[in-house]
Amino acid sequence: MDEQPRLMHSHTGVGMAGHPGLPQHMQEGTGGTDGDGRKQDIGDILQQIMTITDQSLDEAQARKHALNCHRMKPALFNVLCEIKEKTVLSIRGAQEEEPPDPQLMRLDNMLLAEGVSGPEKGGGSAAAAAAAAASGGAGADNSAEHSDYRAKLSQIRQIYHTELEKYEQACNEFTTHVMNLLREQSRTRPISPKEIERMVSIIHRKFSSIQMQLKQSTCEAVMILRSRFLDARRKRRNFNKQATEILNEYFYSHLSNPYPSEEAKEELAKKCAITVAQVHRRSVSNWFGNKRIRYKKNIGKFQEEANMYAARTAVNAANASSHGSQANSPSTPNSAGETGSLWLCSAIKLVPPLFSIFLLSFYLRLN
DNA sequence: TGGAATGATTTCAC
DNA sequence: GTGAAATCATTCCA
Numbered sequence: 001m002d003e004q005p006r007l008m009h010s011h012t013g014v015g016m017a018g019h020p021g022l023p024q025h026m027q028e029g030t031g032g033t034d035g036d037g038r039k040q041d042i043g044d045i046l047q048q049i050m051t052i053t054d055q056s057l058d059e060a061q062a063r064k065h066a067l068n069c070h071r072m073k074p075a076l077f078n079v080l081c082e083i084k085e086k087t088v089l090s091i092r093g094a095q096e097e098e099p100p101d102p103q104l105m106r107l108d109n110m111l112l113a114e115g116v117s118g119p120e121k122g123g124g125s126a127a128a129a130a131a132a133a134a135s136g137g138a139g140a141d142n143s144a145e146h147s148d149y150r151a152k153l154s155q156i157r158q159i160y161h162t163e164l165e166k167y168e169q170a171c172n173e174f175t176t177h178v179m180n181l182l183r184e185q186s187r188t189r190p191i192s193p194k195e196i197e198r199m200v201s202i203i204h205r206k207f208s209s210i211q212m213q214l215k216q217s218t219c220e221a222v223m224i225l226r227s228r229f230l231d232a233r234r235k236r237r238n239f240n241k242q243a244t245e246i247l248n249e250y251f252y253s254h255l256s257n258p259y260p261s262e263e264a265k266e267e268l269a270k271k272c273a274i275t276v277a278q279v280h281r282r283s284v285s286n287w288f289g290n291k292r293i294r295y296k297k298n299i300g301k302f303q304e305e306a307n308m309y310a311a312r313t314a315v316n317a318a319n320a321s322s323h324g325s326q327a328n329s330p331s332t333p334n335s336a337g338e339t340g341s342l343w344l345c346s347a348i349k350l351v352p353p354l355f356s357i358f359l360l361s362f363y364l365r366l367n
Numbered sequence: 368t369g370g371a372a373t374g375a376t377t378t379c380a381c
Numbered sequence: 382g383t384g385a386a387a388t389c390a391t392t393c394c395a
Contacts, residue, residue, distance in 0.1 A: 236374045236391055259384085285383085286375060293386065
């Protein structure tokens with residue numbers, strides 16, 4: 001074959017009659033004797049190519065050599081290049097314009113929102129803000145947790161960018177390698193710049209699918225990190241013993257109506273020093289909600305506890321009255337009211353009869 | 368380490 | 382909006 005690379009170049013020539021792919025330069029002088037000669041030559045060459053597969057290996061080899069040395073070979077090569085360009089590439093070209101992958105767009109948006117991709121802004125400030133909001137204000141230990149969160153997010157970001165760089169580098173290297181290979185191959189077969197371009201885009205698509213996996217994994221890592229640090233349930237801390245005592249004291253001293261008012265909840269929250277993850281009144285509400293339902297479900301189990309707190313309350317009350325002052329427990333708007341009685345009655349329905357009798361007598365003593 | 372205890376959330380009814 | 386009930390998820394403890 002010819003030693004010169006035969007990279008195809010785009011032609012705008014009109015195809016030869018009967019051979020739509022044949023370029024203009026192949027048709028020059030078709031009216032003269034020289035033109036007739038060329039036509040004859042090309043006809044011969046085409047005939048030889050068509051029959052080459054029917055020949056033996058040696059014959060075909062000899063024929064190939066003869067064709068390579070033929071004076072019309074470069075012209076024929078160009079014709080083949082044009083035919084290829086006009087048929088194969090034009091068909092495939094229509095498929096190349098693909099819309100952006102929605103999945104990839106989602107991943108990109110998420111990584112951007114989380115501060116993993118895009119400009120660094122303190123490592124997921126939006127997420128950190130969300131964390132602060134979720135915890136009901138930033139306490140000292142919250143900020144410590146947030147800095148831990150930011151540090152881990154920063155690690156993810158660093159790994160992501162390192163891997164991304166690696167992929168891009170590998171992609172560039174591979175693209176260059178393939179381009180060189182194609183240039184090399186263009187010496188022996190028709191390859192157009194368009195074809196190389198298409199090959200490059202295929203490589204890029206392959207690498208972008210790998211990148212998508214990287215983005216997917218990064219998103220998953222961020223999600224896990226978020227749930228680990230930002231899920232409020234994970235922030236649950238048991239109340240300390242003192243707080244539990246205060247709440248229990250209130251609960252059992254208002255057993256007839258264990259529904260503290262908003263003010264009482266606030267006061268209880270203050271007394272229990274409920275801050276941080278346990279958000280003030282809400283935590284108190286949760287505590288009372290849980291306590292009521294669990295007490296109601298299993299009064300027997302809580303009986304001993306109830307007796308103990310009732311005794312303690314009685315002692316406190318006696319002390320208070322002897323000192324001429326009121327009991328130091330948060331007020332309740334309608335304690336021992338109708339609602340309270342109803343609540344206790346409904347609770348009594350759930351316990352065995354003997355317990356009911358005991359509770360009733362206990363209730364009557366309290367009132 | 369498994370089960371109990373417990374704080375928080377969700378769903379539903381009022 | 383509040384409370385009941387169910388459920389989840391974490392913490393505690395034998």
